[in-house]
Amino acid sequence: MTKSLNFKSLLISVLLLCALLLGWYIATLPQAALTANVDPEYAALMGGGAVKKSGMPTPAEFGHTLRERLSDPFYDHGPNDKGIGIQLAYSLARVLSGFALAALVAIPLGFVVGMSPLMQRALNPYIQLLKPISPLAWMPLALYTIKDSSASAIFVIFICSLWPMLINTAYGVAAVRRDWLDVAKTLEVSALRKAFQVVLPAAAPTILTGMRISMGIAWLVIVAAEMLVGGTGIGYFVWNEWNNLSLTNVIFAILMIGVVGMMLDMMFGGLSRLVAYND
Numbered sequence: 003m004t005k006s007l008n009f010k011s012l013l014i015s016v017l018l019l020c021a022l023l024l025g026w027y028i029a030t031l032p033q034a035a036l037t038a039n040v041d042p043e044y045a046a047l048m049g050g051g052a053v054k055k056s057g058m059p060t061p062a063e064f065g066h067t068l069r070e071r072l073s074d075p076f077y078d079h080g081p082n083d084k085g086i087g088i089q090l091a092y093s094l095a096r097v098l099s100g101f102a103l104a105a106l107v108a109i110p111l112g113f114v115v116g117m118s119p120l121m122q123r124a125l126n127p128y129i130q131l132l133k134p135i136s137p138l139a140w141m142p143l144a145l146y147t148i149k150d151s152s153a154s155a156i157f158v159i160f161i162c163s164l165w166p167m168l169i170n171t172a173y174g175v176a177a178v179r180r181d182w183l184d185v186a187k188t189l190e191v192s193a194l195r196k197a198f199q200v201v202l203p204a205a206a207p208t209i210l211t212g213m214r215i216s217m218g219i220a221w222l223v224i225v226a227a228e229m230l231v232g233g234t235g236i237g238y239f240v241w242n243e244w245n246n247l248s249l250t251n252v253i254f255a256i257l258m259i260g261v262v263g264m265m266l267d268m269m270f271g272g273l274s275r276l277v278a279y280n281d
Contacts, residue, residue: 071085082242104160112168144158174208183200186200225240
């Protein structure tokens with residue numbers, strides 16, 4: 003039954019891809035110039051006998067670019083001409099740096115907020131005030147204070163990763179079953195041991211959910227941040243290729259952003275399954 007379902011879903015996915023490629027191919031077919039109501043001599047002078055080509059690349063052109071870019075992803079021909087592997091590596095390094103810093107702050111703070119109703123009430127106004135602010139709104143302030151574009155991008159990733167992790171950790175810790183905590187209290191275990199051996203395993207699925215959401219947001223935000231700060235990274239690559247009017251490379255970069263984002267999400271999905279348990 004499961005194999006049949008997998009086969010059917012794969013078949014539908016392949017058919018959808020074929021339909022997409024066919025639609026793309028038809029949309030980018032060269033069109034004859036409209037010369038019916040134009041003087042033949044004027045049309046010939048203006049190249050009216052030629053065909054009009056769409057600005058969008060054809061699937062064949064995109065396939066050629068895809069093969070060319072992936073054949074040498076780590077070349078480096080100067081500041082504005084680096085392989086897609088190098089650009090993605092810069093972006094991933096910034097995302098992972100900001101994400102790790104956010105985890106170091108959000109998870110311990112989420113434990114404090116989740117275990118202490120007093121701290122929850124005290125910190126809740128600040129969380130509610132800062133949470134809706136767009137991460138990119140912090141960029142000018144970060145550029146002014148940090149005075150480094152790459153570090154500013156990491157700071158923006160830190161800000162956007164912080165809130166989902168903090169809120170999910172606090173919720174997961176606060177939702178730990180009361181009888182488990184009562185058993186720990188009866189056994190007179192230390193606060194540290196209770197946090198690591200009772201609360202953390204129980205709240206781990208919710209914490210991983212928050213980390214998964216944070217990583218998705220961070221990967222979304224890094225593209226916009228790198229468009230602003232420039233230099234290196236997949237966001238800068240997209241912006242640079244747009245300035246070069248190379249839509250083929252822009253579409254290629256969009257595909258790479260999607261592939262990497264999917265891989266990051268799959269990684270956290272696997273981690274979530276590892277810590278999942280039946281209550």
